[in-house]
Amino acid sequence: xxxxxxxxxxxxxxxxxxxxxxxxxxxxxxxxxxxxxxxxxxxxxxxxxxxxxxxxxxxxxxxxxxxxxxxxxxxxxxxxxxxxxxxxxxxxxxxxxxxxxxxxxxxxxxxxxxxxxxxxxxxxxxxxxxxxxxxxxxxxxxxxxxxxxxx
Numbered sequence: 059x060x061x062x063x064x065x066x067x068x069x070x071x072x073x074x075x076x077x078x079x080x081x082x083x084x085x086x087x088x089x090x091x092x093x094x095x096x097x098x099x100x101x102x103x104x105x106x107x108x109x110x111x112x113x114x115x116x117x118x119x120x121x122x123x124x125x126x127x128x129x130x131x132x133x134x135x136x137x138x139x140x141x142x143x144x145x146x147x148x149x150x151x152x153x154x155x156x157x158x159x160x161x162x163x164x165x166x167x168x169x170x171x172x173x174x175x176x177x178x179x180x181x182x183x184x185x186x187x188x189x190x191x192x193x194x195x196x197x198x199x200x201x202x203x204x205x206x207x208x209x
Contacts, residue, residue, distance in 0.1 A: 063127075063128050063150075066127070067128075067150050067151050070093075070151045070167045071151065071152075073089070073092065073093070073165075073167060075165065077089045077092060077165055078165045085164070085165045086164045086165060086166065086190070089164075089165045089166065089167055089170060090169055090170040090173070091170065092167075092170065093167035093168075093169075093170030093171045093174070094170040094171070094173050094174035094177075095174060096167065096170070096171050096174065097123075097170055097171035097172060097173060097174020097175040097176075097177075097178070098174040098175070098177065098178045099174075100123065100126075100127070100171060100174070100175050101174060101175035101176070101177070101178035101179045102178055104122065104123075104126070104175065104179065105178070105179060109122060109126070110122055110179055112179060112180065112181065114179065115202070116142050116176060116180070116200055116201070116202050117135055117137045117142045117202065119175070119176060119179060119180075120135055120142055120144050120172060120176075120198075120200065121135050123171070123172055123175050124144060124146075127171070128150055129146055129149060129150060129151055129168055130146040130147065130148050130149045130150055130151075131148040131150065132146075132147040132148040133145060133146045133147060133148070134147070137202055140201065140202050141199050141200070141201060141202060142199065142200050142201075142202050143197050143198065143199045143200075144172065144197065144198045144199075144200075145195055145196070145197045146168070146195065146196050146197075146198075147195050149168075149196065151166070151167065151168060152166065152192050152193060152196075164190040164192055166188070166190050166192070166196065168188075168196070168198060169186065169187075169188040169190075169198045172186070172198055172200065173186050173200070176200060184200065184201050185201065186198060186199055186200040186201065187199055
C-alpha cells in the first residue's frame with residue numbers, strides 16, 4: 059500500500075472515530091450520512107475522469123470504486139436477484155482491524171461512500187444495506203438498477 063492511499067485510509071478511520079465519539083451508539087447511521095457526501099464527490103470525479111459513465115452497471119461501478127479506493131485486499135462482488143453485494147474479506151479501512159480502535163458499534167465509511175457514488179453516477183436515490191462484522195467480513199448490498207427497472 060503506498061503512502062497516499064494509507065493517508066486516505068487513516069482519514070476514513072479518523073472520521074469514524076470522531077463520529078463514534080460525537081454520536082455514540084447511532085454512529086453507523088451518522089457515518090453513512092457523512093461518508094455519502096464523500097461518495098458523491100468520488101462519483102463526480104470518476105465521471106469527470108471518464109472512468110465510469112451513467113451507463114456503467116452497478117456491479118461494475120462498485121468494483122471500480124473498490125479498486126480506485128483500495129478498500130480491501132480481498133473482496134468479492136456478486137449479483138443475484140436484482141441485488142449486488144460487495145463482500146470485503148480483507149479491509150484496508152476498518153477502524154477496528156486496521157486502526158485497532160474498539161467501538162461499541164460500527165463506524166465504517168464504505169457503505170456511505172458506495173451509496174453516494176452510485177447515486178451521483180446513476181442519478182438515483184437508492185437504498186442499500188450493510189452487514190458489518192469489523193475485523194472479519196463485511197457485506198454491502200445495493201440494488202442492481204437495470205435500464206428496464208429505471209425506465
